[in-house]
Amino acid sequence: MAVTDRARTTSREDRQQTTSSTGRKGAVGLGVLLALLATVVWSGSFVATRGMSGTVPPVQAVFWRWIIAAVAVTPFAARQAWRQRALIREHIGYTSLATLFGVTLYNTIVHQAGLTTSASNMGTIMAASPVIMALYARLGGERLGARRVFGMLLAALGVLLLVGKGSLPLDFGAGDLWMFAAAFSFATYSALLKRKPAEIGGLAFLITTFVLGALMLAPAYAISLHVQGGFEATPATIGPLLYVGVFSSAVAFFSWNKAVSLIGAARAGVVYYLQPVCVAGLGLLLLGERTGPAQLLCMALILGGVALASATRR
Template identity: 25%
Template sequence: MNDEIKGMALGVVGVAIFSITLPATRIAVSGLEPVIVGLGRAVVAAGLAALTLAITRQPLPTPAQLKRLVVTALGVVLGFPLFSAIAMLYVPAVHGGIVLGVLPLATTAAGAVFCGEKPSPKFWAVALLGSALVVAFAMIRGAGALQAADLWLLAAAVSAGAGYAVGGELSRTMGGWQVICWALIVSLPFIVPPVLWYLPDVDWRAPLPVWGAFLYVAVFSQFLGFFAWNRGLAMGGVARVGQVQLLQLFLTLLASAVLLGEVIDAVTIGFAVAVVGTVAISRRMPVARRDV
């Protein structure tokens, strides 16, 4: 099994973990402030990161690595969690399928800008087709018309794309789990003050599902999921592995079927097969990567 296939497999693991993020965020913000959900989850994850780094005695990042860690932190620790939490106040989780359609394109574009990757025109064409299929499916499933909250979702997609690309590239030399751990530590000066500001307003008697959802996005979405995701991007390439994100909406629906008994209809299966096809085809399209 070559590095590209391993990278794709790790990408699927990461996306499977991330697939619960938007529904869990939707549940969490029903009882907690968006800032507590969006940034508080990172504070919890940063505690786990600090413990992990201390136990494994990791060396401090170099100045060059620190610059990229700041970009990664702004994207995946600050931007995406906060913007998506705000959006989930106003739109249902299925509406988030729109951002899941745009996110792979944002990741590919960020890979070209920040990491020197050069996807071929054919790759871009297949990527656009896959994104269009996901957005169309989200609309059919009841995402509804575009609205003001989609600006928050767009900001979330751009933030995540940049953070994924830079973090994935940095993982080639630093290690996937080390990148997310240090990114969380670097983010603390940005996230602790607003969390402390909103802390007195926290409803500690919020229902158990609210706290369960918060713990999921803190431990899995913000921490463990990136162990696999960053390593996958490093091994398989930002653009190529980034296309795996197209499967996220369908994995979310699959989880809903298993956990909540929701029915997966023929339309869902048809779109899922088509999207899997675009991901498979994109693997055959040329993407130039610069050497480490």
């Protein structure tokens, strides 16, 4: 009888372990898909940002981006944010810091870079941010593992070769350097997400950062209006603003934040290496830009590195 009871207990523990393992794999799979969704949507934002570079001043573009984003998420997030207003006030220091790096600085720098570099370069250089995310993760005590490190190095090599058009000696312009600063800002934001208070809901956090981001940009927006004047509201300006406000902000940021909570910034950052591949694909579809054999080889390195680094252990 005792043997039977022990056998039943062992069987039940095995089923629980199997269920727990399946749940972890499901969470990892969902996290990777959400990170991929954010990456694809953000790839389109580089094309939209580049398209606005000659018509909408950077600060004004970013300010209206967050106004549109806040309006877009209000129907879904307002109730949760109101219920959690005391928590938000309690953690306003953390939320403001995350907003500064992920909303205010990052996107303003991206729009500034769009004045002097191509959309393809913007997407490719942003793929450097996973390296910084991994460094933050390691400093935070996370073990990366040899396989993930090797995959990241392989993907990073593909990115460098893609930027250098097949060779490693690189020649960066002013816009490219701005993009490296944007990569650092975004990686810092992603690292901060791991410290988000668990009791603050994802939608409440999202709308709070959008509103804070617009408030932080308001003084610079007023100065830009006074010095540069406003921009003309045409389909060529409103269309890209709606894309970056609704999709690149509301949809992509929610997906990315959820992905980081599920799989961590380092693993989500590995998926972000797909940025140059996505941008190249959009360039081919929307702009007719052709991709040569050398670029295909670089993309294969990036894809292989991402697959290796983001795979789960058996």
